[in-house]
Amino acid sequence: MKDLLGLMGKAKEMQAKFQAMQEEIAGIEATGQAGGGLVGVTLTGKFEMKSIKIDPSLFKEEEVEILEDLLLAAHNDAKAKIEAIMQEKTRDLTAGLPIPPGMKLPF
Template sequence: QENLGNLEVEGRSGGGLVTVTLTGKGALKGLKIDPSLFKEDDVEVLEDLIVAAHADAKAKVESEMQAKMSEMTAGLPLPPGMKFPF
């Protein structure tokens, strides 16, 4: 679990126009927005891109956590369908 706290994952949307950085525990650590998105008529697009980038980063964190848990539990007999974390 200590390693997960040090993990940082980036999620991107809009072809990299918005980048979100999350920690392994899912905390938002950073947000980068391309200056081209700072137009009054693009507010809704920007909001959608931030949400999409966050979702991308969150999915990557969950994938990394699952991979690390699989490494740690390799060889442990678990009932079918049971996954870590519970």
């Protein structure tokens, strides 16, 4: 019975830590770039787009497809940065826990 109470206490502690980590992640931002910095996209930790920066030299009618591709690339770059930060914070929080590799925690 003592082990069960200890386990429940640890589960509550982990839940509180995960909640704090989620709040911390929600507050982070990452900026992805494409085209050598001609296009930038900033995302929050919740993957919400906060800003877009586009170099005026890209505002040419014949380069619309290039601009669209650069926006997608910048967004994906920012998303990858946010995911890497989330993965690092999760790894730090779960260090030492017997969690199977590849298991995604609920975020």
